[in-house]
Amino acid sequence: MIQIGRYNILKVLRKTEIGVYLDDGDEGILLPKRFVPPGVRNGEEIEVFLYHDSENRVIATTQRPKGIVGDIVLLRCVSTTGAGAFLDWGLMKDLFVPKSQQLRLMQKEGEYLVKIYIDEQTGRVAANEKIEFQLSNDELTVKEMDEVDLVAYRKSDIGWVVIINNVHTGLLHDSQVFRDIEVGDSFRGFIKTIRPDNKIDVVAGKAGYQKVEDETDKLLRLLNENGGTLPYNDKSAPEDIYRVFGMSKKTFKMAVGALYRERKITIDEKGITLATAK
Secondary structure (H helix, E strand, O other): OOOOOOEEEEEEEEEEOOEEEEOOOOOOEEEEHHHOOOOOOOOOEEEEEEEEOOOOOEEEEOOOOOOOOOOEEEEEEEEEOOOEEEEEOOOOOOEEEEHHHOOOOOOOOOEEEEEEEEOOOOOOEEEEOOOHHHOOOOOOOOOOOOEEEEEEEEEOOOEEEEEEOOOEEEEEEHHHOOOOOOOOOEEEEEEEEEOOOOOEEEEEOOOHHHHHHHHHHHHHHHHHHOOOEEOOOOOOOHHHHHHHHOOOHHHHHHHHHHHHHOOOEEEEOOEEEEHHHO
């Protein structure tokens, strides 16, 4: 069964002058010639994205949209009508946002955080700006230390409210923010704490020892790329550490400590140095 608004792996039925037709269990779905991979053969399987064209026909493309059904993404408005607005989502046909699904009237060139869905009446892919009503922490699908996808939703007094796996909301505390964040930014993180009322605290990056192991490799690489010495230690400013290493000061200190215990580096007031560089 094909899935509109998602990626599908379909078999090539036949080639024509306008493209190839893919097996949908019926007459076939057209993949226009401009999107057909070179050398494709009958019977070969291709991964394609399916949506409706302007004539309401299901059509395939090898283009990759900025989001699929279920995703929450930040998109730019390219035009408006009395019925709604159209957003650029990376395909030939723009993504429609009905007027009833807008928080305020969208403006051309404005950027809006929306959730992509299938309209029940038309069966077409559409977008909804009223995200708040679709998020819930009543029944959680995550647990502490799970790695998750995060989307920056809005700023609060103590951090950023983030969307977790397009389903829940959580809080990324200011103390855990080490780079500029804007609405719609997406990044990986993990569940730090789940409170009794199902409120969730998250942290950007990876959890536990795996994170430290990854960061120690990064430190060693940067040291090797910079003559074996870097002018940073536990007295360096958190902003400088994040700018150079892309990690929090806490993670930096853990990684430095791990390398020091393994006698791979030395530490002094000037910074850190590869043990083999001395």
